[in-house]
Amino acid sequence: MTTNPAASAAPAANPVLRVPPASPAAAAAYFAASLAFHADVSDVAAALAAGGDPGFTVLDSRSTGSWDQGHLPGAVHLPTALIAEQAPRLLDPARPVVTYCWGPGCNGATRAALALAELGYQVKEMLGGFEYWAREGFAYESVDGARQGPADPLTAPVAADDCGC
Template sequence: MTTTPSIASPAAANPVLRVLPAPPAAAAAYFAASLAFHADVSDVASALAAGGDPGFVVLDSRSTASFDQGHVPGAVHLPTALIPEQAEQLLDKAVPVVTYCWGPGCNGATRAALALAELGYGVKEMLGGFEYWVREGFAYETWEGARTREADPLTTPVEAADCGC
């Protein structure tokens, strides 16, 4: 069901409400779908840190130079352009894939997720990408070895285990 947003009078509404919120049922469907397509950095890190098989594989879709500069520990490296040729050699279609690229300003993870979905893989995109992985203080690997940075207090709570969301 497609719902056309209601337009309020520009003079009567502030910029946020010039286009009114979607009806609750449409909003619920949209946000439920969003959760089926996306995972956040903190949830991915938590699942990986729990030990054992997280039930998914993390895929870095960037270039080799970018991967070597830094990547999520254990991530499969498969640049987007190589997915059609190499995905079946590196990935099991029975295991969901979580893609990431540089960060929110890059749609490389989206392109990788699309390519994988077109090949029949279950896939989610990791919101925030590698940028937010590092900004939230999670360990990462480079060609020189393991690294961590102090968490950015604008992206994650400093004094708590999680943000509570």
């Protein structure tokens, strides 16, 4: 009788559980820390849309050409390379700053957040950047004026005001 060698081999390790999950306490500390450092596009949009002072300043850390292509309404334009020189003139050190750049494939917002933190600012990075702001259908400004596209159903709910998370 022949046996199937694949059937008798040890089962392949589960790639999800190959490294076991952290303890609940370690996971809670990690995720709490993550939320202290990050805000998502939908939360920033909701805070800005609520009217009044949202309690933070939004900072676009991209080049002038990128800013002209599109930026969040009310954002401060301050390219990362100019933060050390211009932040004290443009930003209130007592007010938290939310940085953004192009999107998830770019770490410009992270570099800007680091530069601001090193200057003593409280800072969060907006996950998704300008890409997800536009993809979720939020209004933005460009050199050509106000713009808004439809929400991408892969990034935002199309039949509800929020995703419920």
